[in-house]
Amino acid sequence: MLSSAALRQKQFVVAAPVVSQLWRRATTATAPAAARSILGRYYVHTVSTSRFFSTKMATKAAASHTAIFVPDMMCRQCEQTADHIACTTQGVCGKSSETSALQDTLLDSIKSLSLWCVAARATPSIVREDPVLEKANVLTLKATFSTLTNVNFSSTRIADYIRQVESVKDELKTKVIAGRGGESVNETEYGTVAAMDLRDKTDAELEEYGQTYSGLDVRSAAMNHDDAFSLNEIGTYGLKGVCAYASHVYQMVGKTDPEIMTAIHEIYAKLASPVPDIEGFLANALRVGQVNAQVLAALDGAHANTLGIPEPTPARTTAVEGKAILVSGHDMNDLYYLLQQTEGKGVNVYTHGEMLPAHSYPKLKAFPHLVGNYGTAWQNQKFEFASFPGPIVVTTNCILEPRRVYKDRLYSMNEVGLDGVQHIGSDRDFTAVIEQAQQMKGFPRDITPAKYHTTGFNHRAVLPLAGKVIEAAQSGALSRIFLIGGCDGSQWNRSYFTTLAEQTPDDSLILTMGCAKNRIIHNPELEGATLANGLPRVLDMGQCNDAYSAVVLATELAKAMNCSVNELPLSFAVSHLEQKAAAVILTYLSMGIKNIRLGPSLPAYITPNVLNMLVQKYNLRGPGDPAQDLQAMMEGK
Numbered sequence: 001m002l003s004s005a006a007l008r009q010k011q012f013v014v015a016a017p018v019v020s021q022l023w024r025r026a027t028t029a030t031a032p033a034a035a036r037s038i039l040g041r042y043y044v045h046t047v048s049t050s051r052f053f054s055t056k057m058a059t060k061a062a063a064s065h066t067a068i069f070v071p072d073m074m075c076r077q078c079e080q081t082a083d084h085i086a087c088t089t090q091g092v093c094g095k096s097s098e099t100s101a102l103q104d105t106l107l108d109s110i111k112s113l114s115l116w117c118v119a120a121r122a123t124p125s126i127v128r129e130d131p132v133l134e135k136a137n138v139l140t141l142k143a144t145f146s147t148l149t150n151v152n153f154s155s156t157r158i159a160d161y162i163r164q165v166e167s168v169k170d171e172l173k174t175k176v177i178a179g180r181g182g183e184s185v186n187e188t189e190y191g192t193v194a195a196m197d198l199r200d201k202t203d204a205e206l207e208e209y210g211q212t213y214s215g216l217d218v219r220s221a222a223m224n225h226d227d228a229f230s231l232n233e234i235g236t237y238g239l240k241g242v243c244a245y246a247s248h249v250y251q252m253v254g255k256t257d258p259e260i261m262t263a264i265h266e267i268y269a270k271l272a273s274p275v276p277d278i279e280g281f282l283a284n285a286l287r288v289g290q291v292n293a294q295v296l297a298a299l300d301g302a303h304a305n306t307l308g309i310p311e312p313t314p315a316r317t318t319a320v321e322g323k324a325i326l327v328s329g330h331d332m333n334d335l336y337y338l339l340q341q342t343e344g345k346g347v348n349v350y351t352h353g354e355m356l357p358a359h360s361y362p363k364l365k366a367f368p369h370l371v372g373n374y375g376t377a378w379q380n381q382k383f384e385f386a387s388f389p390g391p392i393v394v395t396t397n398c399i400l401e402p403r404r405v406y407k408d409r410l411y412s413m414n415e416v417g418l419d420g421v422q423h424i425g426s427d428r429d430f431t432a433v434i435e436q437a438q439q440m441k442g443f444p445r446d447i448t449p450a451k452y453h454t455t456g457f458n459h460r461a462v463l464p465l466a467g468k469v470i471e472a473a474q475s476g477a478l479s480r481i482f483l484i485g486g487c488d489g490s491q492w493n494r495s496y497f498t499t500l501a502e503q504t505p506d507d508s509l510i511l512t513m514g515c516a517k518n519r520i521i522h523n524p525e526l527e528g529a530t531l532a533n534g535l536p537r538v539l540d541m542g543q544c545n546d547a548y549s550a551v552v553l554a555t556e557l558a559k560a561m562n563c564s565v566n567e568l569p570l571s572f573a574v575s576h577l578e579q580k581a582a583a584v585i586l587t588y589l590s591m592g593i594k595n596i597r598l599g600p601s602l603p604a605y606i607t608p609n610v611l612n613m614l615v616q617k618y619n620l621r622g623p624g625d626p627a628q629d630l631q632a633m634m635e636g637k
Contacts, residue, residue: 072097074216076604078149079577085583094401101210103147108214111587112193113169116266125179128258132171137256144243145415149578150398154417159203166199225276226607233605234280238288240585245295251333252302263291284366289590292583296548307596308362314452315359316372323442326388328352329395337428338633339367347437350374357542360456377515378387391436454599479505479569485512487577493600497575516575547584571633572596599623
């Protein structure tokens with residue numbers, strides 16, 4: 001029998017929580033065929049009884065000559081992860097095991113860079129405006145963003161990020177050691193992460209590194225504490241979301257915030273430690289939420305300062321005759337540059353998905369050829385992109401592996417990567433996109449009657465109405481405020497949020513944002529509904545990052561009503577999928593907000609003990625029956 005050390009060396013060790021769940025599912029007679037089949041691809045024919053596998057499992061395997069499952073990959077960072085346990089052969093998102101391994105390597109490389117950034121800021125000879133430190137700041141954000149769900153599927157691009165990180169780290173490391181008289185960082189505390197050097201590795205070697213040293217199973221084994229590792233993962237995925245939002249800010253203002261970057265690197269440094277520090281990782285996760293609030297405020301300010309203060313604006317949702325370009329993702333600055341370059345070119349521009357709020361910004365809607373919004377949420381893009389009669393530009397997440405019918409007219413930008421898809425560089429030159437649009441037919445005629453949806457209920461637009469809201473709440477004319485929004489997806493049980501919104505009382509107000517709002521704003525039962533005082537029943541507050549508007553609104557209403565946020569007639573039902581949503585949830589928890597319903601299912605990386613901790617402190621819960629949940633919400637529970 002192989003020793004546990006030999007198993008680890010041969011990469012046969014898999015994270016205990018994941019393996020035990022897969023094992024139990026696959027060895028039961030009633031397990032679905034798909035669940036049983038995932039154990040049939042990769043095997044270890046001798047079984048260790050180390051801490052990773054129970055003696056009972058090992059004995060059962062040996063007696064039946066059944067092998068322990070060794071996955072191609074191990075990823076559970078998003079809500080849609082396979083069997084709600086982990087993706088083990090290919091990501092549900094379409095990510096390959098090779099790309100997954102490279103992303104694991106990249107994450108370790110970013111942690112290593114972060115350790116040297118922390119050391120640099122503690123070195124008197126290195127000022128915070130140091131150009132190498134600023135390069136490290138920008139690269140931390142962009143490289144992290146590339147590891148989010150539905151962002152970068154290109155192994156080549158991920159490997160390039162690793163080499164960039166390693167190169168900048170080497171520059172910074174040289175300066176730190178020189179400034180400290182030859183002293184390095186504490187490599188003992190952080191294991192292999194601080195000392196890793198991957199500058200001269202091939203793509204295959206970088207992939208192998210991820211499989212051997214950086215994977216979920218390896219990191220879990222190194223910590224050897226399920227609950228501590230769960231909290232480490234919560235902080236990790238939340239921090240990925242923070243970096244994505246901070247990257248959006250950088251795109252708008254062209255520089256990073258020293259205070260925010262200091263916090264991000266310190267959080268990464270904590271996450272690099274394999275020491276099972278439950279209290280420390282919990283505090284770290286809540287700090288992620290606090291930093292995210294700062295980042296969302298900075299992004300809100302950057303949008304308003306650059307593009308004008310958003311205001312409620314009807315956006316056309318039906319086609320206009322003419323040549324057309326579609327812009328998806330989140331980046332408003334990219335859209336602005338495209339609108340500038342398409343002026344006078346005879347090409348109309350449409351927004352898609354999370355770009356819908358663009359129509360509320362004065363500098364963007366001043367372009368008459370920004371004619372409307374096309375389509376709905378990201379998960380429908382394979383159908384919506386296929387039927388759009390022009391090229392499509394995806395500025396950020398979410399992107400899916402394209403169908404052949406539109407792949408040759410799909411363009412990626414920034415951190416987004418797909419092999420075989422044209423990429424627009426940092427110069428934002430849209431010439432190829434415009435020329436392709438001019439060559440295509442476009443929409444042959446206007447679709448009539450024209451339809452519109454009003455977006456732009458930013459906190460700046462809603463707060464002046466606070467008096468009316470408070471008066472209605474105190475008089476009983478407004479029964480409750482519901483925040484229903486977040487990330488959408490294709491799972492059947494996401495209909496919970498649709499049903500919940502439909503069942504809310506006619507005298508209640510719904511705040512919504514993110515792509516999950518599409519379940520509400522296109523709902524015929526809610527479309528055009530108003531309250532008795534004339535306010536719309538549904539207020540579209542914007543993108544997922546406009547969760548900040550909800551934070552501002554809740555805080556200001558609590559001040560005006562002389563109560564806490566938890567005492568407001570306000571209930572949260574948050575739909576989550578990827579890591580930006582994880583950051584937003586941590587922001588809400590860091591504010592002490594309770595009774596959040598998070599769904600359609602709770603993250604796979606939360607252990608029962610950690611969930612119990614969150615339930616006791618915040619009463620965080622998954623969704624139940626919509627009617628029963630609504631009754632509890634109306635009672636403030």
